[in-house]
Amino acid sequence: MNGDIRRNMALFPIGIVMKLTDLTARQIRYYEQHELIVPARTNGNQRLFSFNDVERLLEIKNLIEKGVNIAGIKQVLPSVSQSSEEATYMNEQSEVARREMSVKDLRRMLKRQLLEKRPGQVTLNQGDLSRFFQ
């Protein structure tokens, strides 16, 4: 949608996303169950979230806090983007991996940037991710 492929790269396991969004794994899986979000999966079936996924989760959190129920969120948020469905699960064999930085390195770097700078509460707000894509 954006043209920026990084936004759709499936990078984060659920543990990271928990910390980024301050949602419990229970909640995140609950929202997936109700089709508010469709994260990619690794070959081993573990969820991997993209930046877009994380932003969507932040929007969901936002609406929930406004009292909007699941059905309402489905009306408000654009239906689950096919971009998630065809999300790029970047493994070491992918074409992108052949460039300067491996996915592993990218994830490590982002993990540091996103989490380690803020001890204690690391909750992001909507828009906080945008600075990574200026």
Next chain:
Amino acid sequence: MNGDIRRNMALFPIGIVMKLTDLTARQIRYYEQHELIVPARTNGNQRLFSFNDVERLLEIKNLIEKGVNIAGIKQVLPSVSQSSEEATYMNEQSEVARREMSVKDLRRMLKRQLLEKRPGQVTLNQGDLSRFFQ
């Protein structure tokens, strides 16, 4: 919004609207209480609904049936139009009343057109009102 002043004319008391929308008075007042709709009032404080109000109620009904709660409807539907707030309560003294047809006559006519043609179920659906404004 439309330029068609008739869409904002406060014409129908709650009883008519009940039949048009198949909502109970309870429900309609409930939606007003929660600021989903702001009908005009007569001098005697009774609600008077415009065509726009009725259409809005049909949309609300639609969303309710999809399971969207009040908070969600507020997100989905454009916030209550100021057109309702400054809704034209047409009484016999108003300028429009000086034209061919009095408001009383108009209401009688519409009542017949909208209700008497369909015995039993007279529930309208979204868009049904549009034929009055072609």
Next chain:
DNA sequence: ACTTCATGTCAAGAAAGGTGACATCAAATT
């Protein structure tokens, strides 16, 4: 006069949302 409408309140059922806690097994990381 008769019908319709307004406001307010009690009640209550139903669903929805959200969580916690386990248990078991598989995947990933180091």
Next chain:
DNA sequence: AATTTGATGTCACCTTTCTTGACATGAAGT
């Protein structure tokens, strides 16, 4: 290889909100 992290599933539970029905009383409309 060992440790951590994640997946699925389930039972249970609580709390809240929604949403509506049903009355009662008094005023407005026709």
